[in-house]
Amino acid sequence: MFKWEKYLIEKVDKWLFYVAFVLITIVALLMRRQVIWHNSFDYVNQFYADAPGYLHTPFYSLFIMLLSYVPGLPIHTLKWIIGIFDFLVAILGIILLHSQSDGKRNRMTELAGYALLLISPLVLEYGVVWIHIDAVCFGMVIAACLFGKHKHYHIMGILLGIACALQMQYFVLVIVLGIWSWHKKAGMKWIISACLTVVLLSLVGVFVNGISFGEGAYGLVNWLFVDPSTGKFFAGGLEWIKMMILYYGYLIGVGIVGWAFCRQKYYLPAAVFHIGLIIYVAQILQYGY
């Protein structure tokens, strides 16, 4: 081996984590760019501001409307917004993971967590393929947790409120965090901020979209009992369960990966759950609801 060759390898070895980080970031960007033209069923049939009220919350309808003012194709704008939030979730996830590790930094675990959160088919399926905005909501939730950790409770509440105003399914996290805060005797002010943010943003959505208050309120809660593919009540319990798995698939799938990286003995169940969700979502993406 030449001296310069050895020197070069040793240099790269020294910076290996950073080199890998850059490479993973580039590859993850390319992966998202590749599917930029893919039209999902949801994009074709449900992605317009005046879609029926059972499809979107008022604030999400407003968000869709605002996208039409951004130069470029809405599909591209939306996919890149989701893509950016995919990266944000991965980076914030690593920061959260680091804060949980009691100062014992494991760069390999952090790199693996970052990579898996970016290249997992589950993340790609929900995000840039299906254009569900779970990454945006989940990014807000992780950021809220980090602010909460530093006792910035109002910002925490506002971020959780934005997440819930976009997708009301995330309100379950407000409840879980509320119980946790009450149990730990931590501050509860953020719950008021979160609820106020949801109400305020929904009201803005109602006014700008020109819909009635009743329709706006219905848009916040209908996901619990209305089948989005038909607009009618769920036909049965099984249909309800299937849809709830779909609504919470991203949250569970991504959350479980982060959880496994904090508690390594749960690698196997976390991986099994994650792959199970990938397969479940893949079936729906290919063959419909």
Add this chain to the structure above:
Amino acid sequence: MKIQDKYWLGILFVITLFGLWLRWQGIWYESGDFVNCLSLWMQDLDGKNLSALAEYNGDYNMPYVTILLLLTYLPLEPIVAVKSFSILFDIICAVAGAALVLEILGKERGKKVFITAYGLLFLAPVAVMNSGYWGQCDSVYVAFVFLACFFMLKEKYPLMMIFWGCAFAFKLQAIFAFPVLLLYYWKNKKFSFVQFLLIPLTMEVLCLPAIIGGCSPARTFTIYFSQMKTFPHMYYFYPNLWTFFQDTPYYFFGLPAIAGTFVLLLLIAVRILKVYDKLDHTNFFPIFVWVVMTVLCFLPCMHERYGYMLETVAILWAVADRRKWWLAVVLQIITFLMYAPGIIVEQTLVPTKMLALCYLFAYLLLTLDCLRITSNGKK
């Protein structure tokens, strides 16, 4: 010769005879590959000279087509000739694999280990069905990969590169194990990147008859690019993750799947490079199996035959470390169930998605095992 040597030779002879008998049972079986490709190529080449190689328009590389041309001169039925060549390499592959295990475990456990590895490899269902029934030649490139690894561990690098070149000259699938060579080069720093040039050089040398016959020297390499575009499907009968994405368009998702596999390999590489001081006999099998199974599990468009190297090396790992028997058994069962429809039975025995679930679970267990092994390496 000692009596004990005669005893071992006798066992070797019996194993070989039994393996040949098993293959003979399927010698007249005409697989789809034989009917649609091999027999037609043999007809085109029959009795002609080297210029016939220039007219060949199939998707196999020229060294194998040169062998097919030579086989047409034998006084044998084409099907027997083609399968005999593959069976011959089954024996070479089993010997090379056994030698590799022996190199890893050390000579003191000699004959017993050699015969166990040879026997299990030569009698493995995947080996018997691949050559004896299907008429495929996967044992050829795998034999060369085993020889390359053998010389890598012996630190005879020019020979190692020549055998890598031979493996690539026969099948592109040798690339599944190529990251192992790159890791070895990067970590051990024992040979220069210049030696890698021996690989394309060997490929060209093996293609010389075809080049003399009028083929372009670039054909050796360009044929693989055209191969990569032949089957643009996420799933192509190998029970990996993409079994669940059978109706997903390849032109959108093929590249992200390949990119995702690259990232996983990168993570494995970072872990191995950071954990081990050097790569040697002690960590060869876990690294090799982990890398190859990762590639097979996540690359799209994998044919069911592409797992041949993994399925055989898993047997060798089981011989070297008995606790790993489960992986070899699971892979043999899955492969048998994938190969069987059309050869042994009419219908699919187990739904492919079920096999894919088992395969993915085996991969997860292997990954956890390899994470544990590499953690021990750290200590």
